[in-house]
Amino acid sequence: MTHSWSLLRELLFPSVSEVAVVRVEPAGSVVRVEARSTANDAECPGCGAWSSRVHGSYLRFPADLPSSGRRVVLALRVRRFACPDRSCPRRTFVEQIEGLTRRHGQSTERLRSSVAAVGLALAGRAGERMVQLLGLRGSRSTLLRRVMELPDQPVGAPTAIGVDDFALRKGHVYGTVIIDAITHRVLDLLPERDAATLGPWLADQPQVEVICRDRASAYAEAADMAAPQAWQVADRYHLWRNLTQAVERTVLDHRSCLHSLPVIESEPEPQWETPVLADSGADEDEKPAPSGRMADRRSAHHALVHELLEHGMSMREVARHLGWSRNTVRRYAHAARWQDMMKDRRPQTSKLDPFKPFLARRWEETGGKITGRVLFEEITARGYRGGLTLLAQWKRQALTAPDSVPPPPPPPSVRQVTGWLTRHPAGLTLDEEVQRKAILAHCPELDTAAGLVTSFAEMLTRLEGERLTEWITDAMTSSLPGISTFAVGLNSDYDAVHAGLTTHWNSGPVEGTVNRIKMLKRQMYGRAGFDLLRKRVLLAS
Structure with a gap:
């Protein structure tokens, strides 16, 4: 017994x-x-x-x-x-x-710890529902109290840290998150993002040797004052983001070149020598050629894969070069034409279909001199129950006046041109490559900007920081307002930028922590005070 x-x-x-x-x-x-x-x-x-x-x-x-x-x-x-x-x-x-x-x-200690664990994972309302399902005892306020009662984990003695800001209230209030750059553990959350808040924290950690940060001057000032022994590293992601913004200002300053571009004729589609079965070719010729963004992307990808294969690369090498899966590359390689990569889609019906013959006849009778409002009133009297927007869209696509001249294509936007200059060439479609070449040939300033972007990208991806001084000199003498200003900023923060372009330290783990903080804020909507948010971030990590 x-x-x-x-x-x-x-x-x-x-x-x-x-x-x-x-x-x-x-x-x-x-x-x-x-x-x-x-x-x-x-x-x-x-x-x-x-x-x-x-x-x-x-x-x-x-x-x-x-x-x-x-x-x-x-x-x-x-x-x-x-x-x-x-x-x-x-x-x-x-x-x-x-x-x-x-x-x-x-309550017993084990019940308190169980409720606290649920509160850490799910916060108040969601945690309360989970507690009820588990047969535990505790309201949403009890869960949050249990979380606040938990002790903070010791910071330890980190030698490399990452620092970045996060939004407590986007556009108004920002805080600072500090992580261990080696273990990726969150060390602390600070309520402000200025030097006066970060400086005392750094002063209490004299063993810190590496500080990964963005380009914010407040963090640089705090590191200079409170941790002069630390090696500051400017994050490469923020460097590229700042360069993209500088290129956008440069393109905006030369947007007059975009409005005076000559008309660009699309290049004919390359003909591949892949054999096609004779009995299936007749059926394919009867089908209309696919069109739209998806068709353009399929055509460009098909051409790119076959071009790389013709240069002697294997499917595995093509997949590694493009960042695709081998199954995707295999499908493009085995497709005789890019049209074979398009799925058959049945045309969608609309409320306007029964009235399209009447609309086409009225358009021919009036010689295109009838307005969309009059056509809308006429088909409404005949039973049309759709909207005017549907009619206007179909009218622009299907009906053209006999003597009308097609309008010239609109010039590319500043955002589009910025993307063509800063994206990897392998990610551009054939049409984008043609337009990019035409813009660079028409505007020598943007051609200079494209050369500087390419040079900086090579320096950033290959960690060739020894070329930084030469690049800054070329950028400052290029007379491009946005890029010259960016180069001046690099020169003022030269040591941190040079370290970011020569070492493997980066702020990637800090950006991932900021994403997790956003998730926790959404869980705690309405009750996300800084103290509670700090407790959850520190203990949940």
Whole structure:
């Protein structure tokens, strides 16, 4: 019998040693467990003296974890001891069972830790629903209180850190997140993103040797003042982002070149010598050629894959070069024509279909001199139940005046040209490559900008920071407003930029932490105070 009670204690209280199970009484969906302490003495919380003189005992009913889906009612008998020190203000005190109870606690320690774990993962409302499903006890406010009661993890002694800002209220209030650049663990969250907030934190960590940061002057100032021994590294992602913004300002300054571009004729589609079956060719010729963005992308990808294969590259090498899967490259390589990569899509019907013959006839009768509003009123009188927008879209696509001259294509936008100059050439379609060549041939300033972008991209991807001085000189003498200003900024932060272009340190892990902070903020919408957000970020990581 003694062995059975000992085994039962190990099942019900595996992490508590000084407790004995007296009785277990199941009653429907409730299990009543009676237990008591087995300690011989207890420590007075007032003076620290140990006492073995029992003054009395009583029952406590702390909430506990459920067992096998049943609610557990724990009846714990605790004793009140008399303090042996006559000078102690406490005459008597109640024993606390380590790992099970605490003073004035209404739940066991394991229930508190379980509720805190749910709060860390799901926050308030979602955590409350999960707690109810698990049969635990706790409201959403209780969950958040349990999270706030958890102690912070020690920062330790990191030697390399990453620093970046995150939005507490986008566009208004920003904070600072600091992580260990080696272990990627979040070290701390600061309520501001200025040097006065980051400086004291860095001053308390004199062992820091590397600081990965963005181009913000506040972080550079804090590192210079509080951690002069640290090696500052400007992140390559932010360098490229700043260059892209500089190129956009340059293109905007020369947008007059875009409006005076000559008309660009599209190049004929290359003919591939891949054999096509004779009996299937007739059926394919009868089908209209696919059109649209998807068709343009399929055509460009098909041409690119076959061009690389003709240069002697294997499918594995093509997949590695383009960043595609080998199955995708294999499908393009085995396709006789790019049209074979298009899926057949049935034309969608619309409310306007029954009235299209009438609209075409009225358009021919009036010679294209009838407005869309009049056509809309006429077909509405004949039962049309659609909108004017649907009619206007079909009219622009299907109806043209007999003597009308097609309008010239609109010039490319500043954003489009910026993308053509800063994206990898392998990611451009054939039409984009043609337009890019035409723009660079027409505007020598943008041609100079494209050369500087290509040179900087090679320096950034190959970690050739020794070319930085030469690039800054070329950019500052190029007389391009945006890029020249960018070069001046690089020169003012030369050491950090040079370190970013020569070492493998970067702020990628910090950006991932910022994304996780955004997820936690969405979970805590309406109750995301900084203290609670900081606690969840530090402990959830």
